[in-house]
Amino acid sequence: MNMKQTNFIITSAAFVIVIAGMKVASTILIPFLLAAFITILTLPTLLFLNKKGFPKGISVFIIILLLIFLGGTLSTLLGTSISGFSSRIPFYTEQITNRINWLIELISGFGFKIPKSTMNEYFDPGTAIQIIGNTLSGLRSVLTNTFLIILTVLFLLMEVSEIPTKIKKAFPNSSDLFKSIKSFFEGFNRYLVIKTATSIFTGIFIFLWLYFIGIDFPILWGLLAFILNFVPNVGSILAAIPAVLLAIIQFGFLKALFVVIGFLIVNIGLGGLLEPRFLGRGLGLSPLVVFLSLVFWGWVLGPVGMLLSVPLTMILKIALENNSNTKWIAIIIGSDK
Template sequence: MESTSVKNYFFYFASLVLIVAGIKAAAEIVIILFLAIFIASIISTFINFLEQKHIPKIIAYLFVLGGFVLLTILLGYVLNISLKDFISNLPQYEKQLQALVVKGVSFAETYGYEIDKNTILDALNLNSFFGITTNLIGSIGTFLSKFLLIIIGIAFILAEAKSFEKKLKVIFDKDRKKLEHFKLFSSNIQKYFSVKTATSFFTGFLVTIVLMYFDIEYPILWGVIAMLFNFVPVVGSIIAAIPAILLSLVSGDLNTTLVLIVLYVCINVGISNIIEPKFMGKELGLSPMVIFFSLILWGWVLGLVGMFLAVPITMTLKIAFDSDKSTKWLSILMSNIGNRK
């Protein structure tokens, strides 16, 4: 029996390797599929809400889907303009940062410290600091280039949602437990995506307002980046803060920079550690180790977009495991055991 069990585990592991390899080979198609499924899951929450307010389904469907399309196009337009202007001003920002470094070195030298100023200036390249931003916007550009396919996919998924539920009832007609497991899985998935999207939007909104208040350039651009990077735990909020902090620093106002750092920390810690757990529930927590390796795995498989999808994909798997008693142990292994009673 032990030999058979070991063989089964090797079989499952080999199957998993083949599945991951297949996903990597078909990354372009898989990204479209995953984005369509995740966005459809979020949009369906709004459609259900409108239906509960006795708004006809077709009107709710067209209103929410049309609103999403218009909002995405508008954001894409604003981001495109902001990014082009930002890149054109990069040489100026680099000169300002170099001047700031020279002042810092001169100040340190007055206290007897010897620093090779030329080495620092030669190594200093502002493009490297903002490289992640350019790559991110490039990924957004890829998303927009496949926008029509994603929208069509979302439209079909939403249109098939009700009939898919009927199909499941037919399939699991003699096994109500599996139907209940799927309903629990579907409910938790919608809950997770709805809360995560809402908190991410709230994060981006607060960051935009703060940057506007302190008159930091391109506040909408950095706000959208903060919203997107909220889907990448731990490192996401740090990376999202770097461009705005550096722009504040090159302006020469150290006090404003320090205040911005504190506000970024307060916004991200407050939303991630207080608001999200309150609305998601403790059962939807992931182990930090699982988060770390999921970022590496899905980043390797699907590229930069995979890093944003890593936690949603991993959370989907965890919720699926948690919905059935036979696989619940896998869910426990993936969870943050410190959050469990």
């Protein structure tokens, strides 16, 4: 076994150990990862305030106040809506069971016999509603770490201006590494700002659409659409499922179709037209890798891992690019555009 093969085996083993450690420590790791990406998102605001003559301490204080306000508002809205939804789960379970029985009888009228026991075997409405409730509760549990996240953002913002200098001192002969990191932060910041803007618009549109249709808890589904819009490829589908299901429970299949149309309008308009135009080639990852990273980081870190799958994979790509033994992997997972 030559040295190159040995290095590859050692690198692979180290990667497996790190991922296993991240999975075990995900509860502790998630707040710090969220804080890091919130810091990147707020960095342009910090630089803008500094250019306007505000001292760094005052600039950071203003940003932290904004984050406390936004975090508190988000936690309150989500907490209230999730509690209300959870209290109505038994009612929704009963209603969707009635809808399914009605559908079975309708199909039976055309000569197709579907035993109710068979339907219940493959689809348990109570379980489906409970899964939605548990997922929302898990989202609320992440928000309970708001104080820790904001405190971490505070320290990161105070230190962020010194990070480039520290990297240059730590790696004096690695100019390519510094360029890769700088390119990543510039690209990721652009990605995050545009994605946040489109996600806010998506959330507002879905809230208003569902409100005028009359769906219960439109604020909850608007916030869910905002959050899940950060999940590549499948986020919009996941956001639509509970709203469509609730429309079927409340009003039947016709209004559920209007809910589907609303999600299609906003996702085709933003996700299919505006986002590609402003994001351009994105962050240099192939579509297949984006999807696989979604699954992988979701397995490692849960729902938050799905939200952060793109930036986490980009960090991994930079690490692979700057190691001669693994550079070929970075080329494979990168986009050819």
